[in-house]
Amino acid sequence: MLELKGINYHPATAEGPILKAISLSAQTGEPTIIFGPSGSGKTSLIEIISGLSRPQRGLITWHGNQVNERRRRSLCGVVFQFPERHFIGLTILQELRLGHRRLAIDIQEKALKKVGLMTENYKRPPEWLSGGQQRRLAIAVQLLREPKILLLDEPTAGLDWSVRDEIVELINQLSKERVLIVVSHEPELFTKKQHLSYELTNGKLHKTVP
Template sequence: MASSVFAFNPLTGRRAREPVTPIAPKSRSSLNFRNSHSVKFKCEHSCFEVSNVSYQPPGTELSLLNSVSFSLPEKSFGLIFGRSGSGKTTLVQLLAEISKPTSGSIYIQKYGNDGNPVQSPEPLSSGRVGIVFQFPERYFVADNVLEEVTFGWPRQKGDLQMKEHLALRLQRAINWVGLSGISLDRDPHSLSGGYKRRLALAIQLVQVPDLLILDEPLAGLDWKARADVVKLLKHLKKELTILVVSHDLKELAAIVDRSWRMEMGGILREEPLPI
């Protein structure tokens, strides 16, 4: 994968210290929108939707995901939980277009106030997804905060309008995550654990994604940093659609709008958080 959106994935163009083995990709032709009629979604405006998605590694008879379907309205917070090895990481890789599903569709659907679709579904491309993997600070590569945030930006000379546009996106991302009080010249590795996570989020938010995916966003943080990140996510869901994979259910419960359990065998079921 070459998109700069996945700034913390070692599969990107960014230098990384730990390799990640992707699922073998399938062709785009496997995304079949005709299957979407079998799932009924109840929401207004725009929804991020997954319809009948399955994944079977090439050359095997084992299905890692089985007819996964769910819907997440815009500017809401969804959480997927379940045992390790149940298929959560596989699903995240499909959503991020690191791999392609064997069957099914992943798209954005717009609805009118009457609940009916107002146009054809739009495929969710990698350029419209931001993803922060677990322990994203391990993949910081720049010498200062400004270079880290702008690492994947075009390096060619642009006109004044483009530069102003990029500057506004940078300022908005910095403000959203509460980094406005941090010097842009500061070494990213000198930041506290909580501020490193804020920086990781800022790098994704400059892209203004339709969907922001977070893999275990509280992992490895002390209690104060965890509380700060939860507070930040509560603020961000007013601006973005957020999907989290996490075992930290109690701390995130207050901001979750929809939740699903991934069962062994790659079966996803909508279910209240077991707390």
């Protein structure tokens, strides 16, 4: 279980704190969805959980043990908004192998199978994939790191409605094996009872009913 207790975050570029006494818990099998308008601090919260930023106050624990930024970076996989804009591999296969000295074919295929890309030609450029397929590829890249915690920043942004539903279903499936946290400004997409929902407004987090 991942727990945040009393997290306060005041970046140097802001007049005041953008996260105030944030507390939440997330566990395997129950996707945690955090809603809020643009600028509410959702991405900053993702950066803190993943160890990319440091809060001024508060505690983060993993299975009851406090974890610092370095440890959180090893625990977490992050897919930021519009990850397809940052693909640098010339092919799907190259994109998967970035950062890995060796990567067995069966491991690659397992990750692609989990995100529904098994039938694709791995020699195609990532840019040739549809928008939904590109999101799936970005998630597969993170799954190859075997994260205990998967963080998705606006995973449905810019996609048509049919593809959004597919990504939501993928999120539900992936959460069965790891802690999964999604931040989004589209609460209408996440209405199932198994979703644990929070709303982030004015720097504070409030639990909601999907």
